[in-house]
Amino acid sequence: MPILAQNKLIEYRKSTFRLSPRSRLKSPEQALRYINERGFIFFWPARGITLPSLWTATAGDRPVADEHDDPGHITWGWKDGLLGRGHCYYAKLLRRRGTFLSNRLTPYFYALSENYGSPEEDYLIQYQEGRLTQESRQVYETLLDQGPLNTIVLRKKAHLNSREGDTRFNKALDQLMADFKILPTGITEAGAWHYSYMYDTVSHYDPGLSERARPITQKDARVEILNSYFLSVGAAQTRDIQRLFQWHPDEITAGLNALTHASLICPDVEVAGQPGTYFVLRQLV
Secondary structure, three states: OOEEOHHHHHHHHHHHOOOOHHHOOOOHHHHHHHHHHHOEEEOOOOOOOOOOEHHHHHHOOOOOOOOOOOHHHHHHHHHHHHOOOOOEEEEEOHHHOEEEEEOOOHHHHHOOOOOOOOHHHHHHHHHHOOOOOHHHHHHHHHHHHHOOEEHHHHHHHOOOOOOOHHHHHHHHHHHHHHOOOEEEEEEEOOOOOOOEEEEEEHHHHOOOHHHHHOOOOHHHHHHHHHHHHHHHHOEEOHHHHHHHHOOOHHHHHHHHHHHHHOOOEEEEEEEOOOOOEEEEEHHHO
8 A cells, every 4th residue: 555655745735835935925916826826725724624725825824813913914905806806716615615716617616506507597496495595595686686786785685684684694695605606796895894795696797607617517527626626735535525525425436536547646545644545646656
């Protein structure tokens, strides 16, 4: 059984995660190039999930700072500046965390969503089958009818403006973003904090996305996404993939088998000092 030295994996991730001070991101242009380089990254790191993030690549491998004046929070401005520009895709996607996708990979992620035909009809089927909440329906229908709205106005027009409606409204936003139905497209000065997202439907913001995704099968989408994932993390166990993507085990197995048959990853590899076996990039074995 092949064995991957732990320090070799650490060095690989040090490069792909930009952990070295010399490789840290220093400008919004570098941030965009990094998103394109990796294919998809988190905005902030997520506990228990191994994946590059904009924060880590800029501020180093440390917790997100509570202090608003921490130098790492320059990433807020970079993120806000990318919204609505068409250079990449940003929304709460993986694990319902802020996630950047490169334009190249966005159609592959979209191909795994439940948007098959008309944006005005798909959501009704999901709602009737109990897979879309009433609050999500209200928010989505409001944007379909009214066009782009900031968070304050959207919540009011969706009739979720009561104090008890706060949690339900935020859950609706998260559900709709995770299924590629809505996304933030800018920042406004609305609200008490003078900071509010502008939301739009994905079909209005990028009307060609569904057509770009249409030829991509779900299996091919998972294989392409997994390939980018392994290029970022180097090695992973099946449970790591399930924790991040929350795919069915059979879907994960099919994707891993395809990458194995294409000689892009090696199965049944030990990582020194770690329990169990891993799937590892072929170049690291």
